[in-house]
Amino acid sequence: MISKHKLFKHPDYLLSKYQAEVYRQLQQYMDDHGFTQKEVAKHLGVSGSYVNQILNGNFNFTLKKLIELSLMMGKVPTLEFVDINDYLAREGSQNSKNALGKATTEKRIAVTIKSKSPGKSTGKVKAVKSVTRT
Structure with missing residues (x-):
């Protein structure tokens, strides 16, 4: 079994963790406001397939897109480098x-x-x- 220390050092683990949270936040926002994928895509200026990728966990977008998405949802992302x-x-x-x-x-x-x-x-x-x- 892989140790937690090694697991956390693997970029894909953290990427998956953050992707899951972005998905959760976007899905909750869409549910709360009754928005479709198409409406979210139009607001962000991206294709519907791009929003679909986010909801399917197949994305690795730029920090700028993360910020745009977060602000659209009325949230501010934060980032911290910790030991x-x-x-x-x-x-x-x-x-x-x-x-x-x-x-x-x-x-x-x-x-x-x-x-x-x-x-x-x-x-x-x-x-x-x-x-x-x-």
């Missing part, structure tokens, strides 16, 4: 809470970009965040 060990600890902590039977709900989409250099902190974008409520 892999900190990320694994956070994920492990979340999984432990879930294992205790506490309900979790997805609160927002996030793809956080945060880079910390010695003495500096730059831009921000955050990974999908779950809020655990008891």
Whole structure:
């Protein structure tokens, strides 16, 4: 079995995780507002097949498209670069809470970009965040 550390270092794992969240957010937005794929495509200035690709998980779009899609849904994506060990600890902590039977709900989409250099902190974008409520 592959370790979590190796799994999280594989780009396809994180890509799939973020694609699933983008799908979830877009589908929820379409359901809440009664929009069709065609209407979303027109608003974004893309083809209907492009929106279909998003909903089928066959996409790897640019950051600009992610931002456009998020803003269309009334959301702001965030992105953060964190140390892999900190990320694994956070994920492990979340999984432990879930294992205790506490309900979790997805609160927002996030793809956080945060880079910390010695003495500096730059831009921000955050990974999908779950809020655990008891």
